[in-house]
Amino acid sequence: xAKRSIVPFGPQHPVLPEPVHLDLVxxxxxxxxxxxSIGYIHxxxxxxxxxxxxxxxxxxxxxxxxICSCGHGLGYCMAVEEIMNIQVPDRANYLRTIWVEMSRIxxxxxxxxxxxxxxxxESLFMESWRLRExxxxxxxxxxxxxxxxxxxxxxxxxxxMDSTMxxxxxxxxxxxxxxxxxxxxxxxxxxTVQSRLKGAGVLSREDAISLGAVGPMLRASGEPYDVxxxxxxxxxxxxxxxxxxxxxxxxxxxxxxxxxxxxxxxLIREAxxxxxxxxxxxxxxxxxxxxxxxxxEQPRGEAIYYVKAxxxxxxxxxxxxxxxxxxxxxxxxxxxxCQLADVPILIxxxxxxxxxxxR
Amino acid sequence: xxxxxxxxxLLHYDASSCNGCDIEVLDCxxxxxxxxxxxxxxxxxxxxxxxxLITGGVNSQTESVVKQLYSQMPDPKVVVAVGIxxxxxxxxxxxxxxxxxxxxxxxxxxxxxxxAARPESIIDGVVRALKVLDEKxxxxxxxxx
Amino acid sequence: MDGKNExxxxxxxxxxxxxxxxxxxxxxLVQICAVTVDDGYEMSYSFSKGYDMVTLRLEVDENExxxxxxxxxxxxxxxxxxxxxxxxxxxxxIEPDYHxxxxxxxxETPFKKKE
Numbered sequence: 225x226a227k228r229s230i231v232p233f234g235p236q237h238p239v240l241p242e243p244v245h246l247d248l249v250x251x252x253x254x255x256x257x258x259x260x261s262i263g264y265i266h267x268x269x270x271x272x273x274x275x276x277x278x279x280x281x282x283x284x285x286x287x288x289x290x291i292c293s294c295g296h297g298l299g300y301c302m303a304v305e306e307i308m309n310i311q312v313p314d315r316a317n318y319l320r321t322i323w324v325e326m327s328r329i330x331x332x333x334x335x336x337x338x339x340x341x342x343x344x345x346e347s348l349f350m351e352s353w354r355l356r357e358x359x360x361x362x363x364x365x366x367x368x369x370x371x372x373x374x375x376x377x378x379x380x381x382x383x384x385m386d387s388t389m390x391x392x393x394x395x396x397x398x399x400x401x402x403x404x405x406x407x408x409x410x411x412x413x414x415x416t417v418q419s420r421l422k423g424a425g426v427l428s429r430e431d432a433i434s435l436g437a438v439g440p441m442l443r444a445s446g447e448p449y450d451v452x453x454x455x456x457x458x459x460x461x462x463x464x465x466x467x468x469x470x471x472x473x474x475x476x477x478x479x480x481x482x483x484x485x486x487x488x489x490x491l492i493r494e495a496x497x498x499x500x501x502x503x504x505x506x507x508x509x510x511x512x513x514x515x516x517x518x519x520x521e522q523p524r525g526e527a528i529y530y531v532k533a534x535x536x537x538x539x540x541x542x543x544x545x546x547x548x549x550x551x552x553x554x555x556x557x558x559x560x561x562c563q564l565a566d567v568p569i570l571i572x573x574x575x576x577x578x579x580x581x582x583r
Numbered sequence: 584x585x586x587x588x589x590x591x592x593l594l595h596y597d598a599s600s601c602n603g604c605d606i607e608v609l610d611c612x613x614x615x616x617x618x619x620x621x622x623x624x625x626x627x628x629x630x631x632x633x634x635x636l637i638t639g640g641v642n643s644q645t646e647s648v649v650k651q652l653y654s655q656m657p658d659p660k661v662v663v664a665v666g667i668x669x670x671x672x673x674x675x676x677x678x679x680x681x682x683x684x685x686x687x688x689x690x691x692x693x694x695x696x697x698x699a700a701r702p703e704s705i706i707d708g709v710v711r712a713l714k715v716l717d718e719k720x721x722x723x724x725x726x727x728x
Numbered sequence: 729m730d731g732k733n734e735x736x737x738x739x740x741x742x743x744x745x746x747x748x749x750x751x752x753x754x755x756x757l758v759q760i761c762a763v764t765v766d767d768g769y770e771m772s773y774s775f776s777k778g779y780d781m782v783t784l785r786l787e788v789d790e791n792e793x794x795x796x797x798x799x800x801x802x803x804x805x806x807x808x809x810x811x812x813x814x815x816x817x818x819x820x821x822i823e824p825d826y827h828x829x830x831x832x833x834x835x836e837t838p839f840k841k842k843e
Contacts, residue, residue: 235648242605242643259824260807262830264645265599268678271838275677287674290603290699334606337613353613371603371699376608436757436803444797454731454779517733517774517783527757545759553803568766579602582831645835679838680831 226251232565235264242578246571250564251407260552266582273542278304278512281542282376288544289332289580290371294327295522296580297376300542301531302456303379303518307533310506314458316361317382318499321376321458322393323330323367324520325495327399330359331523332481332488335575336411339478342568343420352408355400362396365389382504390496403432409483421475425558425570428472435554438547439525440484441574443468444476451521462494474573481575511537522547524575546580588717590622593709594632594656597692598649598685599675600639601701608636610707618709631656634712636705638665640672640681641688653689659719661712662691666700673698704728735772736783738810740794744783747797748783750775762811764840769817773797788817796822805831806838814839 229250235243243264247259252568272284285300286293291514298320305312335354340348352410360370366389367373411417427437432445443466450457450466467483468474512533519528525547532541551574559570597605611618612625626632629652641649653662664685667673672683685691692715696710738746755775763770766795768790776781788794796819798805809830811817816837 235645242602260806260829261826263833264642264648265597265639266644266831266833267599267640267675268680268833268838269675272678278762284674287601287603287698290606291605293601308598350602350614353610354615355590357613357615369699370701371606372601430639433754433756434803436801438758449779451779507624515735517735517781519631519678519731519733519781526758529760530759530772532763541761541763543759543761543763545761547808549759550803552806579597644832679835680833 228256231564233273242574242576244251244578246558246567248567253564255559255562255564255567257555260556262578262582264582265579269583270542270544273539275538277537278539279378279537280480280546281539282378283374285376285542286372286376286583289546289577290523291331291577292327292524292527292546292580293372294323294376295520295527296544297374298324298457299518299520299527299544300531301376301378302520303516303529303531304512304533306516306518307349307512307514307531308378308508310379310508312380313506314500315384315502316504317469318380318458318505319381320376321383321462322492322495322499323373324457326359326393327494328488328523329397329485330356330363331575332485333359335481335523335572336407336478339569339572342572343417345416347411348407355403355407358396358400365392377505379508380503382505385503390499393492394496398490401486401489404485411478411482419473420566420569421478422473424474424566425562425573426473427554427558430552431557432472433558436550437525437554438550439522439575440477440480440527441551441554444480445472446470449526451519451526454519456518456520458495458498461498462491464491474569477573497576511535512539514524524548524577524580525551544580544583546577546583548574548577548581551576552581586712587621589633589713589720590624591623591633591713591716592626592631593618593631593634593636594626595636596638596650596652598637598639598641598645598650598669599602599681600666600668601699604669604697606639607699607702608638608665608705611702611705616706618706620711621713623709630657632656633660633707633716635660635662636665636709637662637685640668640675640683640684642680642682646688649685649688657725659716659721661692661715661719663695663708664691665695665705665708666692667696667698670694670696706708731753731781733781735783738786740786740788740792742808743784743786744795744797745774747800749843750782751764753777757797758803760804760807760811760818762815762839764815768792771811771817791818793818793820795820798823813837817838
């Protein structure tokens with residue numbers, strides 16, 4: 225038997241913008257086990273719900289994570305609205321959907337850049353992030369914030385988009401789409417990229433399901449599960465289909481995310497074409513009492529929001545199960561048998577979002 | 584500022600932030616904001632870094648990491664606290680696992696507020712840090728170090 | 729599409745067989761949530777299959793020990809360790825057990841007391 229050694233990975237590591245730590249058990253260069261330890265950015269945000277008015281908490285919920293912020297605000301508000309039986313106006317649902325899809329574009333472009341950076345493909349990293357700026361500019365124009373938007377509130381949204389803004393979004397996504405074509409081509413056809421991604425980190429469909437993988441990770445293993453199919457927000461009127469791949473490797477995860485980008489462009493176009501006129505929020509009276517589980521599809525996968533309310537303005541409990549929490553066990557499984565040099569890329573393919581996970 | 588006397592290297596660490604400021608720090612390095620035009624490079628190695636860009640309110644677990652990174656950096660060194668959490672604790676100040684601003688753990692030279700701090704203000708903060716770096720270097724020369 | 733989203737109350741004795749039955753029917757474990765209630769905890773284990781979601785709700789006393797489900801669903805380890813560390817729920821035989829060192833926080837079981 226080869227000699228076993230344990231190599232610490234992180235918390236401060238060049239490929240990770242956030243701190244996470246893994247103890248890698250190696251036999252020569254091959255990983256035979258990995259023990260994750262988290263907690264570097266645990267803040268205890270769920271506890272703050274006992275100190276903040278439930279109408280103020282969306283601001284905290286958005287700050288669980290700077291990348292998925294829009295979705296977190298939405299998930300929390302949807303859970304409270306469900307408990308209080310509030311019907312959100314149609315226009316607000318459409319606006320929320322447009323913003324959430326824009327978040328997906330910005331998150332996936334960010335991920336593509338980080339993946340390219342992990343492979344040492346610097347120009348591809350810069351190109352992806354250059355395109356991402358165009359979406360951030362649109363967030364800036366429509367919400368006033370680049371990454372933390374604070375537009376969701378219980379009962380609707382805080383800001384409306386006028387026709388100029390909607391047209392600007394349309395021209396921005398047209399621009400991004402045309403410039404994305406060569407990037408997609410590089411990610412899917414380039415020899416260097418293929419040699420790093422193909423066959424790396426295989427997660428079979430059975431493993432993905434039994435280990436609880438979600439999002440692009442699950443869909444890249446061939447399981448067509450996308451929570452948007454439940455039709456929350458404006459998705460009930462839009463044509464959403466889960467995008468899958470059956471290759472089960474890192475290349476498949478990259479391919480799924482690239483196709484989801486194209487899908488998001490279409491969804492935004494469709495939503496802007498169909499958006500109805502009307503109010504953007506309804507007044508909220510009284511305090512919530514009851515409990516509810518809400519599922520939404522974040523860029524990284526299914527997120528579950530649980531709210532338990534007791535009839536006062538302070539909630540009993542808010543719980544968020546983030547996609548990365550579910551994707552860590554499959555990641556640990558996937559790392560077994562890989563080479564040490566592939567570890568950074570494999571960790572990136574689950575698109576880890578540590579500040580979401582630790583809250 | 585008329586000229587930059589040094590091409591400093593940056594080190595970035597997330598001491599418990601929401602990620603927002605971190606991706607804005609990374610954003611500064613990409614084509615639109617391009618902090619590299621000041622001769623600045625992002626490095627992952629504290630032994631070669633001049634400026635520490637740090638985000639988020641510190642907790643007991645990151646405290647030792649932050650102190651270690653700071654002690655590993657060669658003198659003169661400058662610390663820039665990016666975002667309101669790194670300045671004071673911000674929205675997380677009342678959380679049980681947050682100590683408060685970075686200055687509760689290591690000395691901070693430049694504070695960049697904002698939630699999340701915008702790339703323009705981060706660049707502004709780094710350019711100010713360059714001035715502090717010059718002053719510290721001059722002081723070291725005077726002391727004969 | 730309308731997915732089922734229901735909460736089923738379950739007794740401590742019936743809990744383990746119910747989880748085994750879920751596994752046998754290929755349900756995915758999607759989340760585990762602990763809530764502090766008067767003199768005890770409420771544990772919610774959610775499973776999903778297709779677009780349906782079922783939550784098993786277990787009420788336990790403060791000092792009652794529940795068995796870990798990591799031997800049936802290995803991916804439960806992070807969330808079970810979390811419930812143990814942040815709430816003080818007594819869960820036996822988690823694999824791997826972090827022994828309250830998952831988040832390594834200073835305060836002991838911060839979620840146990842209400843503010």
